[in-house]
Amino acid sequence: MGRQKTGHLIFMPRIGIILYRLNPSRDFPVLDDPAQMLRHDLDPEFIKSLSIAMGWEYADGYRVLEEDEYLSDTLKNEEFGRRRGGFAIRALAKSAKKHGIPYNFRRLNCNGQDKILVKAGRVIIIQECILSTTDHPQTAEYKRELADAHGLIRQLELELGDQPRRISDWSGCILAALLHAPKGPRFTESERSLGALMLAVPDAAYRNWIVRLDLHRVAMYGFAPPETTHAEQAPAQTDNVIITPKKRDSATGTGE
Amino acid sequence: MTVGVQNFSGVRLREARLARGLYMRSLGDLIGVSGMAISNYESGEDKPQPERVRQLAERLNFPIEFFTKRPWSESIEPVFWRSRAAETKHAREMTEQRMKWLCEIFAFLTEEVNVPAQKIPDLNLPQDFRLITAEHIEGAAKTIRRSWGLRDLPIPDMILALENVGIPVTALEISSDKQDGFCFRCKRLDRAFVGINTYNASACRARLDAAHELGHIILHGNVSPEQERDPASRKILEQQAFRFAGAILFPREAFLSEVGAISLDYFCSLKKRWGMSIAAMIIRAFDLGLIDNEARGNMFQYMSRRRWRGGPLREPFDDLSVMPMERPRMLRRAIDVVLSEGIFARAAIRAALPLPQKELEQLVGVTPGFLEDGGEIVPIVAQTRREKPQAVDLESGQILEFIPRKR
Numbered sequence: 001m002g003r004q005k006t007g008h009l010i011f012m013p014r015i016g017i018i019l020y021r022l023n024p025s026r027d028f029p030v031l032d033d034p035a036q037m038l039r040h041d042l043d044p045e046f047i048k049s050l051s052i053a054m055g056w057e058y059a060d061g062y063r064v065l066e067e068d069e070y071l072s073d074t075l076k077n078e079e080f081g082r083r084r085g086g087f088a089i090r091a092l093a094k095s096a097k098k099h100g101i102p103y104n105f106r107r108l109n110c111n112g113q114d115k116i117l118v119k120a121g122r123v124i125i126i127q128e129c130i131l132s133t134t135d136h137p138q139t140a141e142y143k144r145e146l147a148d149a150h151g152l153i154r155q156l157e158l159e160l161g162d163q164p165r166r167i168s169d170w171s172g173c174i175l176a177a178l179l180h181a182p183k184g185p186r187f188t189e190s191e192r193s194l195g196a197l198m199l200a201v202p203d204a205a206y207r208n209w210i211v212r213l214d215l216h217r218v219a220m221y222g223f224a225p226p227e228t229t230h231a232e233q234a235p236a237q238t239d240n241v242i243i244t245p246k247k248r249d250s251a252t253g254t255g256e
Numbered sequence: 257m258t259v260g261v262q263n264f265s266g267v268r269l270r271e272a273r274l275a276r277g278l279y280m281r282s283l284g285d286l287i288g289v290s291g292m293a294i295s296n297y298e299s300g301e302d303k304p305q306p307e308r309v310r311q312l313a314e315r316l317n318f319p320i321e322f323f324t325k326r327p328w329s330e331s332i333e334p335v336f337w338r339s340r341a342a343e344t345k346h347a348r349e350m351t352e353q354r355m356k357w358l359c360e361i362f363a364f365l366t367e368e369v370n371v372p373a374q375k376i377p378d379l380n381l382p383q384d385f386r387l388i389t390a391e392h393i394e395g396a397a398k399t400i401r402r403s404w405g406l407r408d409l410p411i412p413d414m415i416l417a418l419e420n421v422g423i424p425v426t427a428l429e430i431s432s433d434k435q436d437g438f439c440f441r442c443k444r445l446d447r448a449f450v451g452i453n454t455y456n457a458s459a460c461r462a463r464l465d466a467a468h469e470l471g472h473i474i475l476h477g478n479v480s481p482e483q484e485r486d487p488a489s490r491k492i493l494e495q496q497a498f499r500f501a502g503a504i505l506f507p508r509e510a511f512l513s514e515v516g517a518i519s520l521d522y523f524c525s526l527k528k529r530w531g532m533s534i535a536a537m538i539i540r541a542f543d544l545g546l547i548d549n550e551a552r553g554n555m556f557q558y559m560s561r562r563r564w565r566g567g568p569l570r571e572p573f574d575d576l577s578v579m580p581m582e583r584p585r586m587l588r589r590a591i592d593v594v595l596s597e598g599i600f601a602r603a604a605i606r607a608a609l610p611l612p613q614k615e616l617e618q619l620v621g622v623t624p625g626f627l628e629d630g631g632e633i634v635p636i637v638a639q640t641r642r643e644k645p646q647a648v649d650l651e652s653g654q655i656l657e658f659i660p661r662k663r
Contacts, residue, residue, distance in 0.1 A: 035649060035652075035654070035656055038656065038658075039656050039657065039658055039659060040659060042658060043658075043661050044645030044658035044659070044660055044661070045645075045660075045661065047645070047647070047658065048645070198650065199647075209651060210651065211649050211651055211652075212649065212650040212651050213647040213648070213649055213650070213656060214647055214648045214649075214650050215647055217647070217648075218647060223644055223645045223646065237404075237406070237411070237412045237413060237416060237417065237420075238420070239416060239420070239585075240372055240420045241371075241372060241416070241419045241420060241585050241586050241589060242372065243369050243370065243371055243586070243589040243590045243592075243593045244369065244370045244593065245368065245369050245370075245593055245594075245597045245599065246367075246368060246369060246370055
């Protein structure tokens with residue numbers, strides 16, 4: 001006799017959504033506090049790679065445009081704004097590939113844009129450009145549908161336009177958006193560097209953020225512990241002077 | 257008829273004598289032979305008897321095995337010296353022997369351990385150093401800072417920066433205030449080495465020395481030994497390396513934005529943050545065209561009036577308890593790994609590298625007495641970085657700790 005899904009609906013006032021909590025004694029994945037899900041399901045090394053890659057994508061993006069001798073600074077600034085989404089997509093894909101995390105590109109029917117979806121455990125990550133850290137979520141139909149996905153245990157069938165039926169199992173997942181913004185408005189190296197980076201979980205309606213993890217520090221310093229006074233502004237100087245013993249071939253006694 | 261020690265190496269005798277700063281006749285007097293006899297020993301025309309070798313070892317304070325071990329076969333040049341013009345040949349030769357030993361130690365250790373590969377960027381600078389301009393140097397420093405991810409911020413540890421790109425650094429106490437540092441490239445090991453004189457030096461001075469030597473490595477890869485020996489060329493080489501040191505330690509953009517007013521007090525307030533001496537900041541301001549020659553001279557005069565010049569460790573914050581000396585780590589860690597992995601015991605290291613223990617310990621940067629038997633065992637095999645993966649939830653203010661994956 002097969003197992004039956006048992007559980008109960010719970011209302012979380014702080015989050016303002018209903019979660020379907022499974023019976024923990026069963027083997028099914030337990031829907032939990034989104035922050036806890038992020039904590040459990042995201043590989044910190046992936047987060048670190050992603051955050052650091054974002055910092056470099058912004059810096060590289062600036063450099064490429066800076067070297068363009070034909071565009072004015074205003075046009076370069078506009079072009080930078082257009083390319084920002086691409087920076088995040090590249091950083092997401094690069095980091096996901098590095099850490100063996102599945103990701104996919106989906107084309108939207110409405111405008112033909114490609115969107116990246118990274119599935120890190122039960123967390124589906126998309127990217128979103130913001131202008132300031134207080135920006136509310138920029139609602140879109142596909143985002144709303146994804147955000148709503150964690151409310152029910154089901155096989156999602158999102159209409160993303162690229163295929164008639166979704167084959168991935170998104171059941172029990174939450175949506176997280178990688179929010180990113182440059183430091184300032186002008187086209188200078190300093191102001192076009194990465195100024196904000198957050199991993200935010202929206203509510204089911206994609207109107208408010210439930211959780212926003214500040215990753216900017218990780219982008220700048222990795223997971224190194226915070227320092228005080230002037231050292232806070234100092235760059236994280238990694239210590240790469242790593243000495244390891246040579247592997248020996250026991251048969252010949254020779255090293256590598 | 258008595259027979260001399262057949263595997264006695266005259267080259268080793270010369271190394272030991274020069275390292276101790278002795279003339280042949282002086283050494284001969286110490287052991288009761290003529291200067292000519294020492295000359296014959298060194299050229300290999302004559303071999304000393306065992307008793308004589310014992311005397312030589314005793315007087316020069318070297319292990320006897322040192323004189324029978326094969327010497328380092330490669331002559332090292334060009335060597336870039338800081339303040340070379342003011343230093344005597346005699347004093348330079350004392351240090352040159354230590355460079356050869358440094359190569360020997362490095363070759364020995366890299367037989368057993370892996371060290372970071374040397375990654376010195378090719379900056380596409382003019383082949384002829386006389387064509388290198390100030391703008392080339394500023395650009396080179398900027399590119400290197402960018403490749404190191406330093407942006408326009410202070411370099412926390414200049415020696416670490418060098419060792420991170422695979423340049424082994426040694427800190428020596430050479431009792432001469434005219435030798436600040438040196439660097440050379442060993443062709444056999446395909447590696448550049450840097451030496452810093454920490455005798456009477458402040459942390460800022462040692463940082464400047466390290467940056468200066470890096471400048472030689474970056475800018476002067478094509479300089480021939482003859483060019484290095486020519487006084488006029490050497491002056492240009494030194495000026496370029498100084499300019500590079502200033503640019504890498506305190507980049508132009510940061511200098512222009514952080515130095516509000518050209519004054520000694522302003523430089524004093526920036527000294528701890530940038531790890532750069534006040535005197536070096538005055539020169540930097542001159543290099544960047546912020547002050548003219550006269551103003552520079554005046555500032556040095558004001559420094560003298562405040563008794564900030566005219567001797568070692570006179571500037572504010574020169575006290576090593578306030579600004580600690582940066583220490584090299586590559587060779588020390590290699591020794592740690594060799595010991596903790598049980599590859600060699602201390603006695604075996606001393607036997608393989610039969611140098612005076614004090615010299616050996618100083619060259620690899622361990623504490624005095626470390627290589628004696630019964631010294632402390634180093635528990636850590638390789639450096640491990642302990643980071644706490646966490647991020648702040650901006651909504652609740654709580655710190656969220658990620659769970660590291662077991663790999």
